[in-house]
Amino acid sequence: MDAILLQLLNGLDKGGAYALIALGLTLAFGTLGIVNFAHGALFMLGAFCAVTFNKFLTISKSVKDESITFFDAYKEVPYLEIWWGDTGAAIIDYAVPLSILFAIPVMLLIGWALERGLIQYFYKRTHASQILFTFGLAIVIQEIIRHIFGANPIPTPAPEIVSGSANIGLYLGLGENIIYPWWRLIYFSFSIIVITAVFAFLKFTTFGMVVRAGIQNREMVGMLGINIERRFTIVFSLSAVVAGVAGVMYAPIVPPDFHLGMDFLVLTFVVVVVGGMGSLPGAVAAGFLLGVLQSFAAMNEVKEILPGIDQIIIYLVAVVVLLVRPRGLMGVKGVFED
Amino acid sequence: MLRGFLKINMKKLLKNNLVIMIIFSVVVLTMPIWMQPFGAAYPDILQKFVIFGVFAIGYNILFGLTGYLSFGHAAFLGVGSYTAVWSFKLLTMNIIPAIILSVIMSGIFAVLMGYVALRRSGIYFSILTLAFAQMCYNLAYSVLTPITNGETGLQLAKSDPRVIDRLFSEAGEGLPSTTLFGIETSGYSGFYISAVVMIIVFYISLKIFNSSFGLKLKAIKSNQNRMRYLGFNTRPYLLTAFVISGMYAGLAGGLLAATDPLAGAERMQWTASGEVILMTILGGVGTLFGPLLGVIIIKYFENIFSAINQLDLHSFYSIFPTWLENAMVSISSLFVGEGWHMTLGLLFMLVVAFLPGGVLEGMQLTYKKLTTYVSKKRNKTGGESKKETGVNHGK
Numbered sequence: 001m002d003a004i005l006l007q008l009l010n011g012l013d014k015g016g017a018y019a020l021i022a023l024g025l026t027l028a029f030g031t032l033g034i035v036n037f038a039h040g041a042l043f044m045l046g047a048f049c050a051v052t053f054n055k056f057l058t059i060s061k062s063v064k065d066e067s068i069t070f071f072d073a074y075k076e077v078p079y080l081e082i083w084w085g086d087t088g089a090a091i092i093d094y095a096v097p098l099s100i101l102f103a104i105p106v107m108l109l110i111g112w113a114l115e116r117g118l119i120q121y122f123y124k125r126t127h128a129s130q131i132l133f134t135f136g137l138a139i140v141i142q143e144i145i146r147h148i149f150g151a152n153p154i155p156t157p158a159p160e161i162v163s164g165s166a167n168i169g170l171y172l173g174l175g176e177n178i179i180y181p182w183w184r185l186i187y188f189s190f191s192i193i194v195i196t197a198v199f200a201f202l203k204f205t206t207f208g209m210v211v212r213a214g215i216q217n218r219e220m221v222g223m224l225g226i227n228i229e230r231r232f233t234i235v236f237s238l239s240a241v242v243a244g245v246a247g248v249m250y251a252p253i254v255p256p257d258f259h260l261g262m263d264f265l266v267l268t269f270v271v272v273v274v275g276g277m278g279s280l281p282g283a284v285a286a287g288f289l290l291g292v293l294q295s296f297a298a299m300n301e302v303k304e305i306l307p308g309i310d311q312i313i314i315y316l317v318a319v320v321v322l323l324v325r326p327r328g329l330m331g332v333k334g335v336f337e338d
Numbered sequence: 339m340l341r342g343f344l345k346i347n348m349k350k351l352l353k354n355n356l357v358i359m360i361i362f363s364v365v366v367l368t369m370p371i372w373m374q375p376f377g378a379a380y381p382d383i384l385q386k387f388v389i390f391g392v393f394a395i396g397y398n399i400l401f402g403l404t405g406y407l408s409f410g411h412a413a414f415l416g417v418g419s420y421t422a423v424w425s426f427k428l429l430t431m432n433i434i435p436a437i438i439l440s441v442i443m444s445g446i447f448a449v450l451m452g453y454v455a456l457r458r459s460g461i462y463f464s465i466l467t468l469a470f471a472q473m474c475y476n477l478a479y480s481v482l483t484p485i486t487n488g489e490t491g492l493q494l495a496k497s498d499p500r501v502i503d504r505l506f507s508e509a510g511e512g513l514p515s516t517t518l519f520g521i522e523t524s525g526y527s528g529f530y531i532s533a534v535v536m537i538i539v540f541y542i543s544l545k546i547f548n549s550s551f552g553l554k555l556k557a558i559k560s561n562q563n564r565m566r567y568l569g570f571n572t573r574p575y576l577l578t579a580f581v582i583s584g585m586y587a588g589l590a591g592g593l594l595a596a597t598d599p600l601a602g603a604e605r606m607q608w609t610a611s612g613e614v615i616l617m618t619i620l621g622g623v624g625t626l627f628g629p630l631l632g633v634i635i636i637k638y639f640e641n642i643f644s645a646i647n648q649l650d651l652h653s654f655y656s657i658f659p660t661w662l663e664n665a666m667v668s669i670s671s672l673f674v675g676e677g678w679h680m681t682l683g684l685l686f687m688l689v690v691a692f693l694p695g696g697v698l699e700g701m702q703l704t705y706k707k708l709t710t711y712v713s714k715k716r717n718k719t720g721g722e723s724k725k726e727t728g729v730n731h732g733k
Contacts, residue, residue, distance in 0.1 A: 035461055118687075121691070127460060128405070128407045128464075129690050129694060131407065131461070131464060132407075132615065132616075132619065132686060132690045133686070133690040133691060135612055135686065136683045136684065136685070136686025136687035136690065137683070137687055138683070139679055139680070139682065139683030139686065140680060140683040140684055140687065142683075143672075143677060143679050143680035143683060144672075144680070146676075147672055147677065147680070262609075266468060266472055266608060269465055269468070270465065270468075270469055273462065273465050277461075307481045308476075308477055308480050308481030308482070311473075311476035311477060311479075311480045311481070312472075312473040312476055312477060315469035315470070315472055315473045316473070318465070318466070318469050319454060319466065319469060319470075322457075322462060322466060323454065323457060326457075326458060326462070
């Protein structure tokens with residue numbers, strides 16, 4: 001029982017990441033009709049926003065180390081600590097959550113630039129050429145990051161206070177064996193908040209209404225005199241932001257390196273297909289579902305029966321779902337049906 | 339008069355399969371000579387040209403003819419390589435059984451994958467093939483380590499049984515090398531063997547392109563529904579095309595192992611599938627020679643670009659003042675050496691954006707433009723002798 005609950009928890013944070021990326025991907029699919037293979041790269045860019053912000057905060061100056069008296073020793077002290085003392089240190093400690101504030105405008109800008117500069121010319125092209133173009137774009141983004149940050153993963157610590165583990169079992173009265181890192185718990189809650197925010201935005205604002213109408217029938221919305229193209233630019237930027245903040249918060253879980261995006265991209269595509277192309281709730285549900293399934297498949301008990309199942313479970317589920325329910329779990333009729 | 343006659347005959351000749359094959363064979367087999375001025379006349383890269391040529395020709399049968407974009411062909415390449423190496427380990431160092439087995443094995447894989455994936459089309463097909471390839475890749479790295487030897491890659495060992503070889507001779511000192519009835523298959527002979535194989539499979543693909551089967555595939559690409567209304571069940575045709583192209587990929591994998599008996603899982607990664615897609619597109623999808631051209635361009639520049647280092651760049655830009663030299667070096671180093679992938683990605687974007695028909699189409703377009711330009715000029719100088727009349731427009 002404990003083990004099952006623990007695996008469930010383990011799946012949730014990964015599922016959260018899948019759901020967030022899949023959400024952005026589906027937004028771009030449903031509205032713009034773009035199959036964006038560069039979406040994983042946007043997630044990776046988000047993670048590197050956190051890295052950059054962290055580096056930026058810890059720009060240091062060498063200062064004479066007073067604690068060592070018998071020779072001249074120097075240590076690196078960040079400017080923030082020199083200027084503001086403990087407050088500065090606290091800011092550095094909270095670099096990752098704070099970098100969301102930095103990542104949102106950056107990702108908005110990147111999304112806008114990509115859509116206006118490149119993607120908009122591909123609305124009328126075939127899906128194959130969209131896939132290929134964005135595939136090339138993903139490689140380019142990834143290589144730029146490698147050129148700047150190198151090929152090694154860069155550890156980006158979470159704030160001190162949440163770096164430990166939570167004894168969830170004790171809080172819920174289920175025994176003491178269910179221990180779970182705080183940050184993963186935070187990631188899960190964070191993903192729920194972002195998902196809720198996106199859904200609320202689409203549901204309760206006029207802008208969201210237009211976008212939803214656009215998903216259903218793009219031509220009709222255009223005929224009603226709404227400049228749907230411009231809204232779509234904003235939607236693309238929004239999807240970039242969602243991927244970006246997902247990446248920022250994921251940085252403490254897995255130290256980001258340049259092919260983080262590619263690793264996630266393939267999985268997320270599968271997630272989107274399982275959930276149903278163009279269905280936002282489907283993308284979210286499938287994200288969590290596959291995340292949890294993956295962590296269950298990683299249990300030793302399961303692996304003993306079916307060795308290697310943890311490596312392929314997601315793809316296996318995708319194959320079965322596509323064959324049994326071609327439209328995906330919650331697929332929308334008329335979206336991406338050839 | 340004579341010129342017109344020659345032109346017609348030349349056109350007829352160029353349509354003749356035998357003539358095409360003779361010219362093609364000569365061009366391929368003399369590669370070591372005419373590649374000399376480009377600095378690519380050494381066996382290692384020549385082998386790559388022809389082996390990846392086989393891969394791309396096969397991929398073109400699927401993608402070029404039917405328009406189905408598969409992201410899973412690297413899996414067949416990997417399966418072919420593993421099968422070939424196992425054949426070297428268990429049976430014999432002769433490459434013939436290895437190649438035959440790798441084609442059969444990848445064919446079986448292709449039937450399995452195609453049977454499932456071809457139930458859907460469009461982007462779903464791409465993702466299903468991608469899923470299959472990733473499954474193969476992940477399994478090769480984890481559970482199947484006894485078969486694939488995981489990250490190290492499958493290698494020959496002295497203690498391998500090699501049943502058939504043992505019937506004829508005792509195990510020699512050191513590792514045996516791959517042979518074709520006593521001919522070494524590395525170096526130039528490896529190139530010639532692969533080249534002959536490529537010429538044969540090119541002939542097969544030529545036949546497919548000109549057959550009624552090929553026409554049906556093209557019809558599927560242009561309008562699958564119409565084919566169905568006409569009473570064709572399209573799936574068997576698609577499956578055949580998929581299996582053929584999978585077998586080509588397996589053959590390429592087998593040849594890779596035959597020239598260098600090593601097989602690693604990284605050959606199966608989906609980025610490897612991306613590379614063959616790029617080669618096919620760069621050259622010209624759906625054309626006979628396009629994919630080969632793409633292979634040569636990519637492999638050639640990969641070879642050159644990835645070998646350049648900072649020192650070379652500094653000497654290249656040394657005529658500029660130092661500050662400019664440094665700036666140019668730092669910009670260029672993005673694209674060479676380790677940054678070759680960046681060039682590849684940019685190339686991908688540029689080709690898809692501006693030249694979706696590939697280099698071959700680009701060449702045709704420029705040729706057309708040039709000829710119209712020349713004829714216009716001639717018309718101008720020749721006065722008004724060849725004025726367009728309305729009559730011709732009816733043609």
